[in-house]
């Protein structure tokens with residue numbers, strides 16, 4: 001089918017660009033530069049190691065210098081453990097199993113620490129993730145074959161050739177905890193034969209809805225479900241919430257976060273807790289003893305020693321074969337008893353579960369999922385539930401060409417337009433003051449969003465303004481280019497001064513323990529450096545730094561704070577607004593705030609785009625417009 005051939009082509013372009021970018025970052029031969037690029041930890045110290053399933057050694061390491069250098073290590077990425085004495089030969093490949101603070105664990109493709117690891121100069125470096133691309137390509141090829149044979153209804157529907165069908169609405173008693181739109185969404189999920197879409201704008205309880213829907217599906221037919229999301233963090237959250245509702249969950253893959261509750265849900269931990277595991281441990285120990293006894297025979301030995309040595313090795317191998325078999329039995333039992341298996345999109349092809357089939361797969365955060373990755377779990381099911389918000393930011397695409405030709409368009413977005421009858425909008429949000437929500441609702445959600453009574457009027461202080469747009473037009477705060485990123489030093493200085501006044505006012509009202517949480521966000525990475533610099537140079541805010549986070553809009557997607565300051569940064573005579581022109585970015589930015597949103601920007605520059613011109617009109621209408629001159 002052309003649909004999949006086209007996707008395959010786009011994915012190839014993306015893979016090539018991704019690899020090229022990776023090469024540019026790593027081609028430098030100096031470990032110092034690669035470390036600065038965030039791809040290498042060097043030097044590191046070994047803090048521990050243990051043998052795990054399949055006799056792979058997991059090594060825990062800590063970086064001992066350059067601890068503040070930003071890095072790109074994430075759970076699940078392929079990496080290499082190396083010695084800088086001979087980096088070409090002294091190296092073992094593996095996978096990042098855990099990352100937190102300055103420690104990480106890497107599972108190596110070996111069962112013992114190499115000798116060279118005792119001589120220092122050790123490091124860990126990320127490898128290009130070819131495997132994920134291969135999994136995605138395989139899925140697309142398989143989908144293409146099935147589509148050509150017209151063998152799969154779900155494929156024809158998702159690719160827009162057929163319409164989804166629904167069975168007569170089952171009677172669902174109102175579910176505890178759900179509002180009306182959430183209840184309608186669960187009903188649609190139950191009634192769908194192939195496809196249901198939950199459109200969840202910010203703060204509308206998408207996760208809550210999915211958890212209840214999973215429960216209802218389990219009651220409907222008791223069939224095991226696959227629940228997936230693009231990121232480990234989202235999978236962790238879902239796993240915990242499902243567990244809290246009494247669902248038997250097995251989390252496959254490595255959690256991004258360490259918590260005991262979450263660890264208890266992982267396949268590894270559930271295997272470790274299995275009654276047969278004690279026997280396995282004993283057998284493993286026995287096999288290791290046989291192996292080390294065999295190793296004790298020295299080089300010059302006669303036929304009888306040789307025979308003994310061989311017997312010991314044979315026995316060790318036999319035991320290890322039994323161990324592998326028992327482990328397989330345990331895996332099947334643990335997985336078989338699960339009501340829900342959770343994993344990332346690519347993780348749903350983890351070798352332990354890759355051949356499993358499910359009636360229904362639920363894809364959360366589908367608005368941030370690369371379409372080819374979605375096809376990996378979809379091919380394992382007959383029915384798909386997509387949940388997410390296509391009005392927020394899509395996944396990042398590295399290749400501008402692939403993005404332009406459609407790779408940044410998500411399966412969620414496509415199916416919202418293809419099959420509106422399958423879509424249910426969650427229309428009640430539990431985060432924002434209604435004034436903060438209003439403009440986003442008007443532009444992105446057809447004016448249908450409502451604020452729940454508990455948040456509709458909440459403010460920091462009784463007479464506080466929940467929203468402000470502070471206009472810097474005419475102040476001469478011009479933006480500049482810093483490398484490839486825009487910055488606006490004057491705007492940053494102004495914003496932090498305003499923030500410090502807000503903090504001073506609030507410190508008179510709030511005790512330090514329940515001080516409101518604050519985010520300062522900007523579309524531009526380099527602008528963050530400006531903001532941080534002023535923040536650190538302002539004595540009044542120092543006691544509150546723990547409550548203040550500074551980051552890009554993109555990295556804040558999915559989070560919320562009581563107070564959000566947006567540094568819009570762009571201010572120039574040409575009216576250039578760069579990637580503020582992707583208004584979904586601004587939707588994300590504005591909807592992070594619970595009680596107070598302060599936008600600082602130049603209306604003259606921004607209003608070249610109708611979204612911002614209308615925003616200025618909205619704030620004027622609600623007495624939320626101020627000129628920066630008031631504070632100058």
Ligand SMILES: Nc1ncnc2c1ncn2[C@@H]1O[C@H](COP(=O)(O)OP(=O)(O)OP(=O)(O)O)[C@@H](O)[C@H]1O
Nearest residue numbers: 177178179200201202203204205206207208430558
């Ligand atoms: N029916 C409901 N009644 C009361 N509170 C609710 C309801 N549904 C959701 N909430 C509350 O709204 C908040 C957001 O819920 P949840 O975590 O499910 O949202 P989400 O949609 O996944 O989040 P996001 O908007 O970041 O995607 C939570 O604090 C939750 O307790």
